[in-house]
Amino acid sequence: MIHLMVITLVTQLTSVWLDRPPKPVINKLAVVQVEGFGMRDGREHAILSIDYSLNFEIFDWNTKQVYLFVQADYATSQMRTNQIILFDYVISSGATLNGTNVLCEYPLEDFNRGLKENHVTLSLGWDVMPYIGLVGKLSHLQTIGEYSLKMPGDYVPLKRTRSFIGPQAGKRGDSL
Numbered sequence: 461m462i463h464l465m466v467i468t469l470v471t472q473l474t475s476v477w478l479d480r481p482p483k484p485v486i487n488k489l490a491v492v493q494v495e496g497f498g499m500r501d502g503r504e505h506a507i508l509s510i511d512y513s514l515n516f517e518i519f520d521w522n523t524k525q526v527y528l529f530v531q532a533d534y535a536t537s538q539m540r541t542n543q544i545i546l547f548d549y550v551i552s553s554g555a556t557l558n559g560t561n562v563l564c565e566y567p568l569e570d571f572n573r574g575l576k577e578n579h580v581t582l583s584l585g586w587d588v589m590p591y592i593g594l595v596g597k598l599s600h601l602q603t604i605g606e607y608s609l610k611m612p613g614d615y616v617p618l619k620r621t622r623s624f625i626g627p628q629a630g631k632r633g634d635s636l
Contacts, residue, residue, distance in 0.1 A: 487513035508546060511560050511565055526588055528584070530584055580610075592627075
């Protein structure tokens with residue numbers, strides 16, 4: 461038991477000075493279109509489809525998995541800061557993730573009806589979950605080239621049904 465504690469302590473101490481691997485390569489992250497935009501249960505509700513191409517070769521000996529998410533940021537007259545997760549995924553090994561015209565997993569919603577003709581900025585965030593060490597210490601949020609989407613001025617009926625498939629891991633060649 462003591463041996464295991466010593467090994468864990470030494471591993472933790474060596475990971476403090478570990479240079480983290482480089483940031484993921486973001487080849488593409490863009491909103492393809494607003495699939496649907498309207499009122500639902502008293503709030504504005506928008507479903508977006510996105511294209512993405514990401515290279516997540518950021519694993520080292522102390523990386524168990526990486527939590528990846530796409531965040532939408534916008535401001536309204538009632539709230540200066542609104543942040544909503546549109547898409548998330550857990551990566552267990554380095555992979556190239558590609559998706560074309562994929563419906564976001566979660567809708568963009570606003571309770572104060574402030575989405576019409578508003579600008580929404582996409583950001584890519586990730587959190588490294590180590591085998592040993594503090595979770596959340598290695599969180600990152602990267603804005604993708606100030607990509608901004610202007611929401612429509614009128615409501616748009618839903619164009620297709622939700623058929624979320626998820627990222628396609630290019631390294632493994634399968635759909636997740």
